[in-house]
Amino acid sequence: MAKARRPVTRNVCTVFIFITAFWNNIQSTEETGFSAVYSDRFLNQVPKNLPAEATVLDLSHNNISQLQISDFSYILRLQVLNLSHNVIQELNFSVFQYNENLEHLDLSHNVLQTLSCHLALSLRHLNLAYNNYTDMLMCPAIDMPKLQYLGLGAKRIQGSDFSALTNLQLDTLFLSLEDLSEYRPKSIPVFNMKTIQIVFHPHRDFRILSDLELNATESLELCNIHDEQVSELKMFLLKLSRRGRLLNLTLNNMRCSWDEFISILQAAWETTVEHLVISNATWMDATNANNFNYTKTSLKTLVIKQTIITSIKSDPQHMYRIFSNMNVTALTVSGAKLIHMLCPSNPSQFTYLCFSDNILTDAVFKNCNNLALLETLILSVNQLTSLIKMSLMTSCMMSLKHLDMSQNLLQYEAQEKGCHWGENLAELNLSSNLLSHSVFHCLPVNIQKLDLQNNLIASIPKETVELRALEELNLAFNRLSDLPGCGQFRSLRLLNTEMNSIVAPSPEFYRTCQNIREVKAEHNPFRCSCEIREFVDLSKQGLMVLVGWPESYLCEYPEDVRGIQLEEFHVSELVCNTTLLVAVVLVITVVFVAVVCGLCIYLDIPWYLKMIWQWTQVKHRIWKNKPEDVLDHLEFHAFISYSEHDSDWVKNVLIPNLEKEDGSIQICQHERNFIAGKSIVENIIDCIEKSYRSIFVLSPNFVQSEWCHYELYFAHHKLFQENANNLILLVLEPIPPYIIPTKYYKLKALMAKRTYMEWPAEKSKQGLFWANLRAAIQIRLPEKLIHFE
The missing domain is CATH 3.40.50.10140 (Toll/interleukin-1 receptor homology (TIR) domain)
Structure with missing residues (x-):
């Protein structure tokens, strides 16, 4: 009888890390191989009818307790095997002796207690975390010379636990310490891995960070930074200073006060770290005005996401000022419920700013002249309402090339005047707003890529200002009734009009869209008549690429051809060609009249x-x-x-x-x-x-x-x-x-x-x-x- 399944860990750190690692390893395999998915099937053992040609096999989230050689011996091309979230107790790597191509093996979230590692494998990725190990490893040595990623976990760490890693040239080491109950100080060696990922116990402090020494490590991810570990993290960063090679630091699921957050940020500011990511932080009430020293930093990118920053007892201007005056090139503050952001006090170094998923209003960066170097600005998922005010905001951003204002409440009325956009704006994302066809009267004249999907656009006005540089136009999920022409977009190369109400291309489309190379018009209710024949010929003749052709292009009208692919719809040339029809009728009439006249003369009728x-x-x-x-x-x-x-x-x-x-x-x-x-x-x-x-x-x-x-x-x-x-x-x-x-x-x-x-x-x-x-x-x-x- 299968044993009860071990409870699944729901920690956001491990979910994100494992999913990223898994898909990165199988991406290239899926392009050329065959995937077999048996996840969540309530299986008690490995099925006997697995496809022999499979290269990716997913048996996760079942009740499998034992593995045998015969389970995988005939799947000779197997490269990726996911056995996570089962109830496997014992494992001998000899069960994979016939799988010489196996590179990725995930055994996390099982109940492993014993492990036999005598067989040499070609594994590159091995995850043994979240099992019932008492000590870190059961194997005195791991004979896997190609191993690049190793995931481990244990309830106890002693001085010799990491000795088996000395012969491995790992790129990434993942340590799950959530179940750690015993730690002997100074048991953490000096790691030489490029990337280290550590998940701490959320409520216990074993002062592991104090013992952590980094030599060749470039990326460090720390998860569950709570309570005493917050001050320990600060000490670790101060000790790290500028002596290490650490370039990337990620702090996930951190709980601290605003003052502690500022002190950690200040400590990281003075290290060699160039890219700092803080995600899922809580208890971030900004209560006091903090002084921040922006000098002597290597930091280039700061990302703060899914971190609610509130200000209850102090003036929020102090909090906004800390972010707006940072001397980094890229700043992201998303999912923080910010209601405003100040303009930098002095000319800024920002080239990239992202304030998505907040509650910013039209007052953001109003009359801001200190963002002259800004090239990319992302303001998606906010409370922006006036398109004309947003255009005036960008008029002072002389270097702005990419602007994303999707998923807002933007509108523009035709009677409004005075849209003034940045002169160098090349890409504009206005998707998922409340814009109608009048938006074409308020667009940057030099725009190259324009995204207007999921709005209320029913047509493109003919009096639109000509956008000579526009190359890509996305009008998906709108209310268009015909495929528009390109009279105002002479340089258009890509047009997306999927999921509209298009029944047929407009006459202007054939006449003015000669330069388009790719059209995406899938899932529209096409009317199959003479007008559609020329559209079908565009694909047959190779004049343009129709994305999703032919399976996503179906006839909707008339009723008798509904569901037929446009490629299979045929109609007589005589019916569609008016000139030919008139000529044929005229010839027939002349012949008929001549015959009648001849008969009349012959028969004296x-x-x-x-x-x-x-x-x-x-x-x-x-x-x-x-x-x-x-x-x-x-x-x-x-x-x-x-x-x-x-x-x-x-x-x-x-x-x-x-x-x-x-x-x-x-x-x-x-x-x-x-x-x-x-x-x-x-x-x-x-x-x-x-x-x-x-x-x-x-x-x-x-x-x-x-x-x-x-x-x-x-x-x-x-x-x-x-x-x-x-x-x-x-x-x-x-x-x-x-x-x-x-x-x-x-x-x-x-x-x-x-x-x-x-x-x-x-x-x-x-x-x-x-x-x-x-x-x-x-x-x-x-x-x-x-x-x-």
Whole structure:
């Protein structure tokens, strides 16, 4: 049965140190290897089905109590093994005899009591801290010539405990002394490691710092500096003075008063330390005005983070003044709840200032002229509200290149005037604020990198001042509806518009963004239509890199293609190319019209249509006439006027086809119906008056006949006198206009205004011709007057 798991230490020092060390060691391995993670699986033993190709294996936070050779013998490429936070009691390094590539082994936070170190390994990183050791080591010697990092811990330290380290050329030594209950003075040797990390017991003082001697150490990290250890730390720093090689000092989880903090800071100021980090300090009430000596220091960087500094009983100006007048090049005070920061009293050496995660307001560094060398200023996560006031703040910072004001409450109204930024400002971070599109009226003209992500920007105004030097623009997490153009950003190389409401690139994007080399437009609701094809072609043709292409670019509209990758969306060129579509339609129309016209000419369709129209008109007129409209004096259906030269066709063709055997049609012909004794004119008039229609057989012969002219005149006179429609013009042969005599002006007018019938030479058309002609003269004559021959 597995033993109960040892309680997990939650100390912020060890968590930070272990995570940093672990990821630094496996970063290069993950780039080329395969990681297998079995953390938090409630495992009681090492699984038997581990992937043989794994190079990184994480078995942490389980209940594994024993290790066997067979557990890892087949994982020959294993390089990183994490067995921390288990319940392993015994370990013989022989279980790793087949893992010749193993470099990183973490056995911290177990219950190890015995350890066999006879096997030589190629380990570079070994962590044995936080186990049940009584003494520091159980091995008289460690045969690991490549070892660079070693983590140890114990409940008791004696003089010979570190003898096994004499043959090792370590870079980093981590000592966990949180469980230390016994310490023999002078048991700490002179360490030669470049980096030493020590976690002290938070409530016990064994005066270890008094015995600590540093020779080649460049970096020292001390955690849990409480109570008596605070004064001991001060003595250690005073002893260290300028005789050592220490360059980096980190003090984590320190509890002290403001006066003690100042004394420690002053002591570190006079050492060889160049980079000082103080984090997670508490009880930092600034109660008095302290004098601080800034001379004779090697310090270049001071970082104070996650340390709440308050002032209750004294003027906070004294606390602000200590920081603002420091003669270091880089100062960070973050997570300290500062509400203000003074301008340095004299020209400052600051090139880097970070006051993130405080509660600074717009009054910070107002009218400050002593930061002429400042190049980087970070004011993120504060209470800044006015963008125009922040621009005025930078106008005196002549060397400022990088400004970060992200995660504030900055706003800018379009009607505001007077944005004046530092002339050399090249990078500006305004992300996570309350800025709208009006921000483009208040930007540094020489800006090169601009971060405006997570604001309220819906568009880029066209009247924006041209930012000629802008190379990178971040507009992610805003409200853009289309991919903007680059008309104001001619030098733009990188554009980030992911997580907006973009449905398609704007026309200006294709026209003005020719110089862009990289676009990040992932996770937008694209509308897949013709407009998107050109955007897809940009990636296919290699004109620009689309970050996340193609898996992060999906169609959202229309509904039928939702979820399809833009790369897989296809639409016809004919649908999208208006010019091509018009050309194709025009060609098809011309071809269709030509074909129709050809068919019409070949089949003589116009003639048929003309005849059908005439027949329809005749039927319509007959339908409109009422029976009582029929005149009682009518005796004939039609009077025929023709030239004697056309008499054969009239007698043999026309009359026989109109006068059928049933006698339904009566034709008036001068040869058989003129009354003897009357003059010709009287007979013509009498026949026209007694006929329902007058049919004129037109031909070149017709226009040469004098009597035909009289007949046409009288028939035309009746047309206008009775307002009737009694004339039927039948063209037997075409009549060229030039042969019509001038006196036949009425014939010209009639042929120009009235529809006439043409005699078809083709027999196939003659049936329809006779039907139309019969329909035109068809009328019901009084029965008493019908003559039968």
